[in-house]
Amino acid sequence: MGRTATGKHKSTKFVLICVGLLGAGLIADLLWASSSSSSSAYRYIASNWPPKKSESFIVPNLRNKTKTKEFSVEDKKDGVTETVLSATFADLPAPELKWEKMAAAPVPRLDGAAIQIKNFLYVFAGYGTIDYVHSHVDIYNFSNNTWGGRFDMPKEMAHSHLGMVTDGRYIYVVTGQYGPQCRGPTARTFVLDTETKQWQDMPPLPVPRYAPATQLWKGRLHVMGGSKENRHTPGLEHWSLAVKDGKAIEKEWRTEIPIPRGGPHRACVVVDDRLYVIGGQEGDFMAKPGSPVFKCSRRNEVVYNDVYMLDNEMKWKVLPAMPKPDSHIEFAWVVVNNSIVIVGGTTDKHPVTKKMTLVGEVLQFQLDSLVLPFYHLYILKIANRQVLWFNVLIHKHTQSLTFSFTLRCLAAIMEVACFQKPLLSC
Ligand SMILES: *[C@@H]1O[C@H](CO)[C@@H](O)[C@H](O)[C@H]1NC(C)=O
Numbered sequence: 268m269g270r271t272a273t274g275k276h277k278s279t280k281f282v283l284i285c286v287g288l289l290g291a292g293l294i295a296d297l298l299w300a301s302s303s304s305s306s307s308a309y310r311y312i313a314s315n316w317p318p319k320k321s322e323s324f325i326v327p328n329l330r331n332k333t334k335t336k337e338f339s340v341e342d343k344k345d346g347v348t349e350t351v352l353s354a355t356f357a358d359l360p361a362p363e364l365k366w367e368k369m370a371a372a373p374v375p376r377l378d379g380a381a382i383q384i385k386n387f388l389y390v391f392a393g394y395g396t397i398d399y400v401h402s403h404v405d406i407y408n409f410s411n412n413t414w415g416g417r418f419d420m421p422k423e424m425a426h427s428h429l430g431m432v433t434d435g436r437y438i439y440v441v442t443g444q445y446g447p448q449c450r451g452p453t454a455r456t457f458v459l460d461t462e463t464k465q466w467q468d469m470p471p472l473p474v475p476r477y478a479p480a481t482q483l484w485k486g487r488l489h490v491m492g493g494s495k496e497n498r499h500t501p502g503l504e505h506w507s508l509a510v511k512d513g514k515a516i517e518k519e520w521r522t523e524i525p526i527p528r529g530g531p532h533r534a535c536v537v538v539d540d541r542l543y544v545i546g547g548q549e550g551d552f553m554a555k556p557g558s559p560v561f562k563c564s565r566r567n568e569v570v571y572n573d574v575y576m577l578d579n580e581m582k583w584k585v586l587p588a589m590p591k592p593d594s595h596i597e598f599a600w601v602v603v604n605n606s607i608v609i610v611g612g613t614t615d616k617h618p619v620t621k622k623m624t625l626v627g628e629v630l631q632f633q634l635d636s637l638v639l640p641f642y643h644l645y646i647l648k649i650a651n652r653q654v655l656w657f658n659v660l661i662h663k664h665t666q667s668l669t670f671s672f673t674l675r676c677l678a679a680i681m682e683v684a685c686f687q688k689p690l691l692s693c
């Protein structure tokens with residue numbers, strides 16, 4: 268598992284990445300509806316804030332799988348309408364963190380992908396606008412806070428909703444959406460040798476998927492869940508392929524135990540030989556029937572807070588859920604100090620405004636290595652939510668100081684911010 272492997276280096280550096288936090292929904296909302304207004308992004312976000320009443324929200328029981336109440340009580344007495352929002356749409360109480368801006372990324376990317384290896388962050392694909400997708404890689408150099416080293420992806424590679432994982436040198440890139448708007452997926456799968464910048468073909472996934480959970484586990488590339496070919500229906504299938512040093516050592520994918528809940532945009536993490544699948548959603552935008560450009564049209568989406576774990580028994584176990592539903596977190600996690608840390612994401616649509624709601628918290632799951640599946644949960648809050656709330660977050664841990672930055676990727680803006688105090692000190 269690349270990120271934990273990276274963590275074993277002496278000058279330990281960790282990274283947390285969340286390219287593509289903003290899904291097609293937000294693209295749709297931002298780039299179609301508000302394309303005429305340049306500063307609408309901020310207003311859009313601002314309008315996503317819960318009303319000031321939010322002091323009264325109740326933090327859900329952290330050990331309770333029951334989904335928080337999604338809506339709202341209307342008190343029609345005296346003609347007054349009062350809305351009480353559930354905790355999903357409010358901030359959870361937590362210590363503040365300070366953020367600092369870093370180098371802006373060369374291009375905005377929505378629904379792209381990113382992987383850190385040592386001092387370099389590789390950022391792939393993604394929508395530039397709803398009608399334009401990137402087909403190249405940019406590299407961020409942590410040592411000098413500079414972007415550079417741009418190179419092309421293979422022409423046949425998907426442009427968004429990729430499954431992606433690294434072993435610390437090779438980056439496996441599995442399936443995803445091919446083209447802009449809500450086009451169809453490709454099953455094509457590739458591997459990048461980051462030392463030579465050479466791409467190789469891998470056996471295609473048996474069927475294509477959008478944003479499946481992808482991880483390396485016990486010498487095999489595991490791919491599960493995601494959305495099916497229509498972009499909306501959750502897939503439960505799970506496959507694996509034996510890989511070594513950037514090569515498939517089998518000809519065909521093996522069918523594995525299906526995942527209990529399908530759907531795209533989930534964090535998939537291996538720690539201590541256990542595989543965790545966290546959050547994500549069911550449903551997504553779909554191509555409008557008959558549209559020659561596969562124009563995206565809105566469909567029902569449900570975001571989940573579930574946490575599942577697969578261990579040597581090869582049976583899924585249900586773990587305590589996150590305090591709020593969280594999706595688009597496939598590149599938004601890092602393993603630090605025996606914890607899984609998840610930053611930002613998207614949660615359910617706001618019940619009143621119907622707009623996409625972003626998650627403003629950093630969630631830390633402290634894995635108790637003595638007791639089997641057991642989580643402690645801490646919640647940190649970022650002081651400058653306008654930074655946290657965007658697309659990419661990278662967390663870099665050095666000897667005495669912890670840095671993180673987020674790449675803000677909203678309405679053609681992409682910026683980087685940096686923690687000034689240790690993420691995990693709270
Ligand atoms: C979870 O919450 C529900 C509803 O509040 C309650 O009935 C149930 O006992 C709780 N379960 C646990 C394990 O706390």
Ligand SMILES: *[C@@H]1O[C@H](CO)[C@@H](O)[C@H](O)[C@H]1NC(C)=O
Pocket residue numbers: 408409410411
């Ligand atoms: C990254 O930055 C460091 C520090 O300036 C520099 O020594 C190194 O050559 C850079 N790496 C690349 C690939 O440019």
Ligand SMILES: *[C@@H]1O[C@H](CO)[C@@H](O)[C@H](O)[C@H]1NC(C)=O
Pocket residue numbers: 406407408411413414415416
């Ligand atoms: C910093 O890193 C970038 C990207 O790797 C590279 O292009 C540039 O040459 C480096 N600059 C210095 C001064 O090392």
Ligand SMILES: *[C@@H]1O[C@H](CO)[C@@H](O)[C@H](O)[C@H]1NC(C)=O
Pocket residue numbers: 604689691692
């Ligand atoms: C790592 O965890 C230990 C034990 O919980 C704690 O004492 C230490 O401060 C943590 N380190 C960081 C960097 O958070």
